[in-house]
Amino acid sequence: MQNTDQVTHADHVAVIMDGNGRWATARGLERLKGHVKGVDRVRDVVRAAPKFGIDFLTVFAFSTENWKRSEREVTGLMNLFKRYIRGEAATLDEDNVRVRFIGDRGPLDRKLRSLMDELERLTETNTGLKLTIALNYGGRDEITRAVGRIAKAAKMGMIAPEDVSEQMISNFLDTSELPDPDLVIRTSGECRTSNFLPWQACYAEYVFTDTAWPDFTVAEMVKILTQFRARDRRFGAVALK
Numbered sequence: 001m002q003n004t005d006q007v008t009h010a011d012h013v014a015v016i017m018d019g020n021g022r023w024a025t026a027r028g029l030e031r032l033k034g035h036v037k038g039v040d041r042v043r044d045v046v047r048a049a050p051k052f053g054i055d056f057l058t059v060f061a062f063s064t065e066n067w068k069r070s071e072r073e074v075t076g077l078m079n080l081f082k083r084y085i086r087g088e089a090a091t092l093d094e095d096n097v098r099v100r101f102i103g104d105r106g107p108l109d110r111k112l113r114s115l116m117d118e119l120e121r122l123t124e125t126n127t128g129l130k131l132t133i134a135l136n137y138g139g140r141d142e143i144t145r146a147v148g149r150i151a152k153a154a155k156m157g158m159i160a161p162e163d164v165s166e167q168m169i170s171n172f173l174d175t176s177e178l179p180d181p182d183l184v185i186r187t188s189g190e191c192r193t194s195n196f197l198p199w200q201a202c203y204a205e206y207v208f209t210d211t212a213w214p215d216f217t218v219a220e221m222v223k224i225l226t227q228f229r230a231r232d233r234r235f236g237a238v239a240l241k
């Protein structure tokens, strides 16, 4: 977990890629077409991130609540994730990107899970951008699973109640190898956090933009990064003169 040193640039940017459905509906298209367009934006942002000092990029691809959508949309999204992994694996590897997934893989289909495992293995030793894809991710679900594992370790006598600390909890989360996000961007006008990294982002800066994810550009990301860098991050302390 990140300490409270002043962070001068956004090491870790996390993105809630919202507005795909509305973007498509507004154009008389089915919602899935918005997600398809959204994949192009993921590609743009992944390619651009290292040029702008971003070492860690985390994107919210599918939440634990997204199962409530129509079967058609859910299946379409799952197929899109498979297509993205198959189509993008070689390029991500060539670009030295290390890909990891967070979230509960249990409910995902076997094919998707094995593609996710393969992509993680393929890119494991890459040293460039650390891309984390949150897939069937929910912050409360992640914390619940972590608490379950902590309770199990306690029951086995591996940890004592007094060992429980913020650091320990962080170590049990899916994000144990990531620094906390510095900046969370949410597209498409909604000003809520929707169960995305609630533990990790408690000191993150948030930027909400009205742009729908399929229309998001690298130029806008740069504008947001500039805005972020002008913010005074105090982490509960007093401003440094």
Ligand code: FPP
Pocket: 017, 018, 019, 020, 021, 022, 023, 035, 036, 038, 039, 042, 059, 060, 061, 062, 063, 066, 080, 081, 084, 133, 188, 213
């Ligand atoms: C939210 O928009 C977006 C999603 C639930 C899916 C995000 C997925 C992608 C961008 C596809 C590609 C991702 C990867 C990592 C390959 P919404 O559908 O809730 O939009 P709405 O609020 O307008 O309905």
